[in-house]
Amino acid sequence: GDSVTQMEGPVTLSEEAFLTINCTYTATGYPSLFWYVQYPGEGLQLLLKATKADDKGSNKGFEATYRKETTSFHLEKGSVQVSDSAVYFCALSGLPGSNYQLIWGAGTKLIIKP
Amino acid sequence: DTEVTQTPKHLVMGMTNKKSLKCEQHMGHRAMYWYKQKAKKPPELMFVYSYEKLSINESVPSRFSPECPNSSLLNLHLHALQPEDSALYLCASSQGDSLSSGNTIYFGEGSWLTVV
Numbered sequence: 001g002d003s004v005t006q007m008e009g010p011v012t013l014s015e016e017a018f019l020t021i022n023c024t025y026t027a028t029g030y031p032s033l034f035w036y037v038q039y040p041g042e043g044l045q046l047l048l049k050a051t052k053a054d055d056k057g058s059n060k061g062f063e064a065t066y067r068k069e070t071t072s073f074h075l076e077k078g079s080v081q082v083s084d085s086a087v088y089f090c091a092l093s094g095l096p097g098s099n100y101q102l103i104w105g106a107g108t109k110l111i112i113k114p
Numbered sequence: 115d116t117e118v119t120q121t122p123k124h125l126v127m128g129m130t131n132k133k134s135l136k137c138e139q140h141m142g143h144r145a146m147y148w149y150k151q152k153a154k155k156p157p158e159l160m161f162v163y164s165y166e167k168l169s170i171n172e173s174v175p176s177r178f179s180p181e182c183p184n185s186s187l188l189n190l191h192l193h194a195l196q197p198e199d200s201a202l203y204l205c206a207s208s209q210g211d212s213l214s215s216g217n218t219i220y221f222g223e224g225s226w227l228t229v230v
Contacts (some may be wrong), residue, residue, distance in 0.1 A: 049216070089156055091156075093217075099164075099212035099214065100164070102159075104156030104157065109154070
């Protein structure tokens with residue numbers, strides 16, 4: 001069935017380190033792909049999205065490229081800050097017969113140490 | 115402006131109480147959602163309203179009762195809840211009548227519910 005797989009956390013990095021959080025998916029059709037971020041004690045915020053193959057989403061220094069050939073949407077940031085500490089969720093939508101469904105990854109907790 | 119507003123932010127209720135969660139959006143979105151999120155887990159879809167009609171009910175117990183008074187408002191009425199219903203309840207909205215064309219779901223800050 002359709003699914004999203006994220007790397008397990010927590011991921012712990014030092015400030016200014018390079019970040020990669022892996023996300024791969026299994027889906028029929030041509031889904032749209034999303035990264036959402038959840039800061040401690042808050043709701044979910046859209047971080048970035050891509051709606052077709054080779055699209056690159058970017059926001060707040062984060063980037064992810066929709067790779068159809070590897071069914072991946074890895075999240076990257078060149079230099080992380082303590083304020084990036086949060087849980088990151090990869091998700092997909094637009095599956096046939098699922099008008100309102102988002103398929104979620106399990107989430108990856110990111111901890112940035114000063 | 116991508117704002118979905120939820121009230122209250124925190125709610126503590128007894129198992130015999132009746133309370134409501136409220137959600138409002140002014141983005142002109144025609145689909146509105148209720149999700150439930152337990153700690154460290156992705157959100158679980160509960161209900162979807164499309165053009166003010168209930169479109170999806172994910173087999174949610176009847177102690178949760180959604181209501182969509184108009185295109186901007188969404189309520190979740192709570193009655194006779196159990197302690198295991200304690201969670202973060204997220205409201206969300208999206209344009210159009212499906213997510214098939216890359217429409218994005220925008221979430222509120224959530225209502226933290228504790229059932230005692």
